[in-house]
Amino acid sequence: MAMTDPLGDMLTRIRNGQQAKKDSVLSPASKLRANVLEVLQREGYIRGYSEDASGKHPALRIELKYFEGEPAIKHVARVSKPGRRIYSGSKELPAVRNGLGITIVSTPKGVLSDNEARNENVGGEVLAEVF
Numbered sequence: 309m310a311m312t313d314p315l316g317d318m319l320t321r322i323r324n325g326q327q328a329k330k331d332s333v334l335s336p337a338s339k340l341r342a343n344v345l346e347v348l349q350r351e352g353y354i355r356g357y358s359e360d361a362s363g364k365h366p367a368l369r370i371e372l373k374y375f376e377g378e379p380a381i382k383h384v385a386r387v388s389k390p391g392r393r394i395y396s397g398s399k400e401l402p403a404v405r406n407g408l409g410i411t412i413v414s415t416p417k418g419v420l421s422d423n424e425a426r427n428e429n430v431g432g433e434v435l436a437e438v439f
Contacts (some may be wrong), residue, residue, distance in 0.1 A: 310343070310381075313389065314338060314340070315386065315435060315436070317335070319436060321333045321334075321335050322384060324385055327375075331419060332369050332371045333370050333372065334368070335346050336365060336366075336367055337369060340414075341368060342384070344419055345370060346419070347419055349418055352439055353381050354372060354373050355372065355373045357371065383439050384438045385436060385437050386436050387436055393433060395431065395433050395434070397431035398428075398430055398431045399431075401425060402437070403436070406439045410422055410423070410438050411438075412434075412435045413425045413432045413433065413435065415431065
């Protein structure tokens, strides 16, 4: 059966992996997923990610990050879903936990965090929120 929300699937794999105290998790590879992981790495929520071609299909190995035994990501949620897309202008981008978290936004200039999107003065589809 076809997957209806690949990005939501990856975020759930990250959430489940951190609850199980895994060092890393695997997720099928795609450009959107890699771009979202790049934002998470830049913002310090994951240690990194790499291509993993050991299986039949290309995958992304996501290195999870912990601080004093606690996951670096306390909450990760999909905002814009396939059944209901959420768009926001650069001025209306939501602040997560008064700026302590980030919102990941797909813009014409690429996938950016909310702070980067405000600095570039671009809006777009609000993909996820992380803190």
